[in-house]
Amino acid sequence: MQRPPTVDEVRPGQCPACDVSSRPAGGTLGLHGYGLRERHQWGPADPSGVALLVGILLRRYRCLSCGTVVMVVPRGVLRGRLYSAGAIALALALWSVAGLSPAEVRRRVSPLRIVGATAAAGWASLRRWSRAVREGRLFSVVRALPAEATLRQVAARAATTLAACAPGAGGLALDSAAFLGASM
Numbered sequence: 001m002q003r004p005p006t007v008d009e010v011r012p013g014q015c016p017a018c019d020v021s022s023r024p025a026g027g028t029l030g031l032h033g034y035g036l037r038e039r040h041q042w043g044p045a046d047p048s049g050v051a052l053l054v055g056i057l058l059r060r061y062r063c064l065s066c067g068t069v070v071m072v073v074p075r076g077v078l079r080g081r082l083y084s085a086g087a088i089a090l091a092l093a094l095w096s097v098a099g100l101s102p103a104e105v106r107r108r109v110s111p112l113r114i115v116g117a118t119a120a121a122g123w124a125s126l127r128r129w130s131r132a133v134r135e136g137r138l139f140s141v142v143r144a145l146p147a148e149a150t151l152r153q154v155a156a157r158a159a160t161t162l163a164a165c166a167p168g169a170g171g172l173a174l175d176s177a178a179f180l181g182a183s184m
């Protein structure tokens with residue numbers, strides 16, 4: 001995260017679309033560097049840190065065989081989501097297990113300093129993420145709960161499951177462990 005990786009450091013082993021090898025022995029490269037793309041990652045860099053909006057540079061590759069463009073994304077970056085995996089897990093844990101109000105969770109996890117009626121009323125993202133977990137679109141490692149489970153119960157299941165994925169997190173608070181487990 002501190003610097004963009006070089007083209008060779010993160011070149012995928014093969015094209016995900018046509019399976020051509022990226023570095024055939026003695027042959028020409030199958031996947032060529034195709035520049036850098038910037039994207040933003042929201043949320044704290046560690047469980048107790050200040051919420052940030054970080055710009056990261058992602059490497060792209062183009063398959064010479066089929067033309068597919070591949071983007072290589074660091075661990076903890078979720079496709080199609082602004083917040084990091086760790087930030088979302090932290091938010092779900094603080095809301096469901098630690099019992100913080102949505103407004104407090106937002107203050108810890110969101111880099112946006114929104115004040116006023118919207119912030120006081122809560123944080124729609126918590127329910128949206130929990131719904132995505134329930135539908136298997138986010139953190140697919142989390143086992144499904146019965147349909148009558150509340151979104152908060154789904155969030156708690158996600159937090160405890162992700163915390164269990166964190167290596168050596170035995171002495172950590174559940175929210176910190178969930179952050180680390182989701183970032184793996």
Ligand SMILES: [Zn+2]
Pocket residue numbers: 015016017018019020063064065066067068
């Ligand atoms: Zn290809």
